[in-house]
Amino acid sequence: xxxxxxxxxxxxxxxxxxxxxxxxxxxxxxxxxxxxxxxxxxxxxxxxxxxxxxxxxxxxxxxxxxxxxxxxxxxxxxxxxxxxxxxxxxxxxxxxxxxxxxxxxxxxxxxxxxxxxxxxxxxxxxxxxxxxxxxxxxxxxxxxxxxxxxxxxxxxxxxxxxxxxxxxxxxxxxxxxxxxxxxxxxxxxxxxxxxxxxxxxxxxxxxxxxxxxxxxxxxxxxxxxxxxxxxxxxxxxxx
Amino acid sequence: xxxxxxxxxxxxxxxxxxxxxxxxxxxxxxxxxxxxxxxxxxxxxxxxxxxxxxxxxxxxxxxxxxxxxxxxxxxxxxxxxxxxxxxxxxxxxxxxxxxxxxxxxxxxxxxxxxxxxxxxxxxxxxxxxxxxxxxxxxxxxxxxxxxxxxxxxxxxxxxxxxxxxxxxxxxxxxxxxxxxxxxxxxxxxxxxxxxxxxxxxxxxxxxxxxxxxxxxxxxxxxxxxxxxxxxxxxxxxxx
DNA sequence: CTGTTTATTTGATCTGGCGCAAAGAAACCG
DNA sequence: CGGTTTCTTTGCGCCAGATCAAATAAACAG
Numbered sequence: 001x002x003x004x005x006x007x008x009x010x011x012x013x014x015x016x017x018x019x020x021x022x023x024x025x026x027x028x029x030x031x032x033x034x035x036x037x038x039x040x041x042x043x044x045x046x047x048x049x050x051x052x053x054x055x056x057x058x059x060x061x062x063x064x065x066x067x068x069x070x071x072x073x074x075x076x077x078x079x080x081x082x083x084x085x086x087x088x089x090x091x092x093x094x095x096x097x098x099x100x101x102x103x104x105x106x107x108x109x110x111x112x113x114x115x116x117x118x119x120x121x122x123x124x125x126x127x128x129x130x131x132x133x134x135x136x137x138x139x140x141x142x143x144x145x146x147x148x149x150x151x152x153x154x155x156x157x158x159x160x161x162x163x164x165x166x167x168x169x170x171x172x173x174x175x176x177x178x179x180x181x182x183x184x185x186x187x188x189x190x191x192x193x194x195x196x197x198x199x200x201x202x203x204x205x206x207x208x209x210x211x212x213x214x215x216x217x218x219x220x221x222x223x224x225x226x227x228x229x230x231x232x233x234x235x236x237x238x239x
Numbered sequence: 240x241x242x243x244x245x246x247x248x249x250x251x252x253x254x255x256x257x258x259x260x261x262x263x264x265x266x267x268x269x270x271x272x273x274x275x276x277x278x279x280x281x282x283x284x285x286x287x288x289x290x291x292x293x294x295x296x297x298x299x300x301x302x303x304x305x306x307x308x309x310x311x312x313x314x315x316x317x318x319x320x321x322x323x324x325x326x327x328x329x330x331x332x333x334x335x336x337x338x339x340x341x342x343x344x345x346x347x348x349x350x351x352x353x354x355x356x357x358x359x360x361x362x363x364x365x366x367x368x369x370x371x372x373x374x375x376x377x378x379x380x381x382x383x384x385x386x387x388x389x390x391x392x393x394x395x396x397x398x399x400x401x402x403x404x405x406x407x408x409x410x411x412x413x414x415x416x417x418x419x420x421x422x423x424x425x426x427x428x429x430x431x432x433x434x435x436x437x438x439x440x441x442x443x444x445x446x447x448x449x450x451x452x453x454x455x456x457x458x459x460x461x462x463x464x465x466x467x468x469x470x471x472x473x474x475x476x477x478x
Numbered sequence: 479c480t481g482t483t484t485a486t487t488t489g490a491t492c493t494g495g496c497g498c499a500a501a502g503a504a505a506c507c508g
Numbered sequence: 509c510g511g512t513t514t515c516t517t518t519g520c521g522c523c524a525g526a527t528c529a530a531a532t533a534a535a536c537a538g
Contacts, residue, residue: 062377066467068385072377084374087367093374116362123355123362128326130369135323135332137376138301138311144383145427146307149525179485188384193525195487211485211534228305388495418515432495434517450504450515 003054011052013080013125021119029105040096047092048109050085053077056102057176060094071185076163083129086112144188150197152187154226161216171217179212242293250291252319252364260358268344279335286331287348289324292316295341296415299333310424315402322368325351383427389436391426393465410456418451
């Protein structure tokens with residue numbers, strides 16, 4: 001499970017870099033393990049490190065003044081996060097919590113800046129990574145401002161499926177433990193509403209949801225809801 | 240009104256750069272004028288230029304599939320926007336529309352990349368600019384997911400005041416024409432609700448709102464609402 | 479196996495704020 | 509200046525979805 005340069009090459013931050021750059025990056029990183037429910041860093045901590053997940057799952061959450069929590073992203077292996085740690089003087093806008101036993105590569109800000117100095121391409125890659133994030137949050141912001149809960153939930157689940165979906169004979173399993181509360185925090189609603197919508201989808205044969213486990217049995221149906229296409233029920237579904 | 244290097248130095252992208260870098264940047268830019276209601280670029284256009292506003296006002300808006308519009312940012316002179324244009328292969332996530340007659344400096348992607356090559360510090364500055372944006376949208380996303388309309392509207396108005404507020408003897412004037420519809424699109428609600436809340440605030444002596452014009456007569460009251468402090472009405476307000 | 483904790487469902491109730499309609503009111507234009 | 513356009517207000521009905529309460533149900537600890 002010790003990461004190699006091939007692993008690094010799969011991380012968007014390192015795309016297009018020469019082998020010796022990958023080797024240097026690997027040498028500059030340190031690896032750390034985190035047990036379930038432990039925190040990698042907290043919101044408002046000085047952002048002085050950059051992370052890449054090697055194994056496990058990490059949730060990035062933001063807390064409001066009155067204690068309400070929102071899940072910003074779920075990190076799966078191969079993803080870079082806390083990229084803001086490259087920038088001097090910043091603080092983390094979210095907290096990072098291991099949803100299960102996890103391993104991560106860590107670069108200090110100094111190490112990352114030294115790498116950038118040597119391989120300026122890294123800075124452009126980092127800009128691209130940030131750009132994707134700006135876009136994603138603008139999109140999600142608009143969704144939240146203009147769209148119904150059902151559609152937002154469909155999108156949240158499809159997003160999860162795209163990064164942690166595993167094909168089984170029953171359908172696409174979301175390969176991470178996820179509660180109704182988590183889904184609510186990802187789509188800006190309440191666990192009650194999530195529960196009701198899932199029950200309804202279950203009746204339409206779109207998903208099979210049990211405790212902390214979601215299987216998408218008819219992905220096209222969810223896509224229809226997310227995109228607002230007309231027909232929704234699964235063909236042959238028992239109504 | 241022709242911008243000089245002093246103007247460039249005030250733009251966050253160019254912070255800490257040596258004078259000759261500013262001169263080079265100025266030489267690499269071209270200036271353009273836009274009349275009211277004209278578009279600088281459209282959402283989903285290839286992002287191949289970076290802009291800095293010299294004069295006027297520009298609205299960055301995002302349109303959803305079914306035609307609903309959201310205002311992402313209001314750009315005032317001295318602000319950099321469309322920074323995503325530095326990154327190869329991206330598209331603009333928003334449209335940019337001149338809210339009044341405006342002037343902007345424009346760098347092509349090629350020009351900007353050449354500058355970065357020469358002054359790598361630029362890349363780190365660009366990262367910082369993007370980082371601020373990621374944070375801002377994450378914050379606003381959470382607000383939208385967890386907070387009431389009244390508070391979101393208070394925040395939207397205070398945000399506008401911080402970048403386009405002008406002190407008058409009546410209070411802080413939002414120095415740009417802004418409709419109820421605009422405010423609704425900035426805070427994720429409808430123009431009806433905005434109108435009602437403003438009327439209510441007017442009664443509490445917090446603001447003075449007329450056609451396309453907002454004066455904050457008791458800023459502390461708005462802050463109280465934005466931060467959820469207890470007392471709200473203006474002392475001596477006529478109820 | 480049993481008690482406890484954590485997650486889920488479901489009914490009942492309530493309400494913030496949306497959407498419509500219609501009537502001002504201010505700006506704009508020929 | 510008179511007609512038109514644009515912006516704003518306000519009453520009214522309504523409903524998506526939040527909130528509350530309580531009953532399962534699944535996992536877990538000892």
